[in-house]
Amino acid sequence: MLRRLIIVFSVCCFSAPSMASLNPDWLYSYTSVGFKPWSESDFFASADWYECSEDAAKPMYCSDEVTVYQSKVFGEWLVWGKSLTIYTSFSLSAFNQMQLGLRRDGFVLDNIELAGKQINVQQQLLYHSPEEVDKQVIALIAKHSALTPRILIWVNQSANTQASWHSDKNIIQIKFSNNK
Numbered sequence: 001m002l003r004r005l006i007i008v009f010s011v012c013c014f015s016a017p018s019m020a021s022l023n024p025d026w027l028y029s030y031t032s033v034g035f036k037p038w039s040e041s042d043f044f045a046s047a048d049w050y051e052c053s054e055d056a057a058k059p060m061y062c063s064d065e066v067t068v069y070q071s072k073v074f075g076e077w078l079v080w081g082k083s084l085t086i087y088t089s090f091s092l093s094a095f096n097q098m099q100l101g102l103r104r105d106g107f108v109l110d111n112i113e114l115a116g117k118q119i120n121v122q123q124q125l126l127y128h129s130p131e132e133v134d135k136q137v138i139a140l141i142a143k144h145s146a147l148t149p150r151i152l153i154w155v156n157q158s159a160n161t162q163a164s165w166h167s168d169k170n171i172i173q174i175k176f177s178n179n180k
Contacts, residue, residue, distance in 0.1 A: 024068055026077070030084055030161050030176035031105040037178070040079050049077070069101025071172075087173040094172055095146045099165075102174075107154035107163055114140055114150040 026043070028035035043049045043061040052062035063075035071094040073086040088094050112119045117140055124133045144150075152165035161178040 024066060026075075026084070027068060027176075029159075030163075030178055031107075031156065031159055033158050037082070038077075043077055043079075049075075052076075068098075070097040071101075081177075083175055083177045085173060085175045087171055090147070090167060090170055090172055092146055095167065098172060098174065102154050102163055102165075105156065106158055107156045107161075109137060109152060110155045110162075111153035112137060112140060112150070113152075115144050115148055 025035075026038050026046070026049075029037040040059065040061075044051070048066060049061040049063050051059060053060040059079040061077045061079070065072050065074055067073070068075075068086055071088055071091075073088045076085045076087075077083075078085075088098075108121075110121050112121070119133075119136055119140060121133060121137065124136065128136075146167075147169040149168040150165070152167075154163040154165060155161070156163070159178065161176060164175045164177070166173045166175075
């Protein structure tokens, strides 16, 4: 009987997914209004994050694999820079799901660098209608494979956050920075 109880306890307690996988609280202050940014003590206390800096003067926390925007990612939080970076190996699924997730969270494209071309959306909106700017952006993106290296700057005005997207055929990386 005791053995059965130990097995049930082990299955229930040690095979459950991490809370960050179900509910990445640490991401909310970068994507939503009304959420207080996590502090160093919050990251330190979290079972999903561990201190991983190579320089004691610049503490950094890293996560094990978690799910963000329906993609398996790893995270890094720089204490001194107050920025959060998530990254994953390139796949078309992650490429699409992560962009859809940013849009669902209220981010809009602000700047695009792709194949030697650049579009500053805010600057273009000063001279062209939103429809014309959309056409420019879609035309540039449609000309190139998802594997083509790109830098996409996304902004979420209400959350006061910028997300810098860097991707190529090997990796997708998003660095969140906010002014909270």
